[in-house]
Amino acid sequence: MASQLNCLVHISVGVYTMFCCLFKRSLSSDSSSSNSSMSSNPRNKCVLQPGHSLMDWIRLGNSGKDLNGISGRIRPVTPTELSTHSTQEDAWLAIRGRVYNITYYLPYHPGGPEELMRGAGIDATELFDKVHPWVNYDSLLAKCLVGPLRADRPDAEELFDITNASPKSERLREPSKAQELVRKSMENLANCITPVRKKITTKSDDNVKGSPPSKIMQSLIQSSDLPVSISRRAASSPIKSDKAQGSPPPLRFDWIQTSMKLTISIYTGLLANPGGCAKITDGRLHVEVATDGWLRTVQLIPDEQIKDPLQLRVFSESGKIEVMASKVEHKVWKNVGVMSFGAATQISSPRTLDCRVMHVERVSHDTMLLALSPVSGPVIVPLGHHIRVHHKINDKECIRSYTPVGDGWDNFGGDLSALKLAIKRYDTGDLSPYLTSLKLGHLVTLSGPYGNFQLQKVRRHNKFFYICIS
Numbered sequence: 001m002a003s004q005l006n007c008l009v010h011i012s013v014g015v016y017t018m019f020c021c022l023f024k025r026s027l028s029s030d031s032s033s034s035n036s037s038m039s040s041n042p043r044n045k046c047v048l049q050p051g052h053s054l055m056d057w058i059r060l061g062n063s064g065k066d067l068n069g070i071s072g073r074i075r076p077v078t079p080t081e082l083s084t085h086s087t088q089e090d091a092w093l094a095i096r097g098r099v100y101n102i103t104y105y106l107p108y109h110p111g112g113p114e115e116l117m118r119g120a121g122i123d124a125t126e127l128f129d130k131v132h133p134w135v136n137y138d139s140l141l142a143k144c145l146v147g148p149l150r151a152d153r154p155d156a157e158e159l160f161d162i163t164n165a166s167p168k169s170e171r172l173r174e175p176s177k178a179q180e181l182v183r184k185s186m187e188n189l190a191n192c193i194t195p196v197r198k199k200i201t202t203k204s205d206d207n208v209k210g211s212p213p214s215k216i217m218q219s220l221i222q223s224s225d226l227p228v229s230i231s232r233r234a235a236s237s238p239i240k241s242d243k244a245q246g247s248p249p250p251l252r253f254d255w256i257q258t259s260m261k262l263t264i265s266i267y268t269g270l271l272a273n274p275g276g277c278a279k280i281t282d283g284r285l286h287v288e289v290a291t292d293g294w295l296r297t298v299q300l301i302p303d304e305q306i307k308d309p310l311q312l313r314v315f316s317e318s319g320k321i322e323v324m325a326s327k328v329e330h331k332v333w334k335n336v337g338v339m340s341f342g343a344a345t346q347i348s349s350p351r352t353l354d355c356r357v358m359h360v361e362r363v364s365h366d367t368m369l370l371a372l373s374p375v376s377g378p379v380i381v382p383l384g385h386h387i388r389v390h391h392k393i394n395d396k397e398c399i400r401s402y403t404p405v406g407d408g409w410d411n412f413g414g415d416l417s418a419l420k421l422a423i424k425r426y427d428t429g430d431l432s433p434y435l436t437s438l439k440l441g442h443l444v445t446l447s448g449p450y451g452n453f454q455l456q457k458v459r460r461h462n463k464f465f466y467i468c469i470s
């Protein structure tokens, strides 16, 4: 009973969160219009019919109405089936591999039903990201989820036919709507927020001051102490960098807050595969962002005090870098402070630097995990790039390449500029016996980053072959 109650509370909080998210949006147009960088941005928001506000949508969601059109069940959908749901009376669309029934949402869409219909019957991920990548569609459409988008395959039906759920299909089934909602609500609880989005212009050293949440919003946050997620329109979608002209990709940022945490999100552009690192020095937050061979420094002089530990998450595909800091004083800020952006410098050659061993962990009988923290300045290694370890053996320099492993590999969060290497020991090898016997505090020389891996969108392919080497 207690857990059921708990679950209900979470669900309703999640819904409340969604409400706040867009409620703020409508309250905050004044602050966005004061930002000159946004004025050129053509808005196409339409006036919703009475009874079609966000609140009404949430109410409809809670009314028990069958919003996904298949009695709340979740099942896979092939592109062929998806394409058959493309009318106003029966519209499905897919975003990031999930198919939603948007029929009921159409009159509630702030951009108007016609705009939303542009995505009907297709994988609308690109379209969606072009218009408003910040919109929390998965919360808004949680009850409209039909299921995962699966490739058209002759055996797909047998594998995924959920209409008579076999053990096989059970295994492949997506989490239930309730599970999804609870997961989202938990996430929101942990991330209660008041974001304010501002465009970072391409000009260097450009200072941008965040705009405050409205009075109504502040009192809502403070009086309720509920998680608040507010999404405000960001500036126009980032323009893909013109590498021919050698210009750095533009950045955008926004910030969100809870009474305890501040999160800065920096958007580098879709498929930009950025690398990032962050630290607090003299009360200021410094974030270094590497994209497409360019290094940018973003500095925040916060309005109030922040403190370690920082958390950094890089979303390679969407190009978002998220830095989360703790607030010294637990309260809602009016402004984030002053953001400034250093001039972009081209990363023309890899850096060589000494790193200190911060953490050593045995992963298996012959593999060690090392966390190495640069003594001066970071080496930012985007996804698919690598570093080299240099070591002199009998006056001869020995160099080996390693691809750092992601954060999922260990619990060592500590230093955000730390590189984590998984080293397999070969007793007859040159470098691995040395690396696997390093102790805390030892110094290692690294250089990097190396590599020219670029993320690309794969056009319609049904079969993939993976070649694994070691």
Ligand code: HEM
Residues within 6 Å of the ligand: 022, 025, 043, 044, 045, 046, 105, 109, 110, 111, 112, 115, 116, 117, 118, 119, 124, 127, 128, 131, 132, 135, 136, 137, 140, 141, 231, 232, 233, 234
């Ligand atoms: C994929 C096809 C879609 C197109 C072409 C589209 C288009 C638009 C346009 C033109 C606007 C108004 C301009 C603006 O505020 O930026 C808008 C706003 C909005 N749309 Fe969509 N949309 C699509 C899908 C969706 C989906 C799937 C959702 C989520 C359920 C959604 C939710 C919203 C929200 C919440 C706003 C208001 C955003 C804000 O004020 O910041 N849209 N959309």
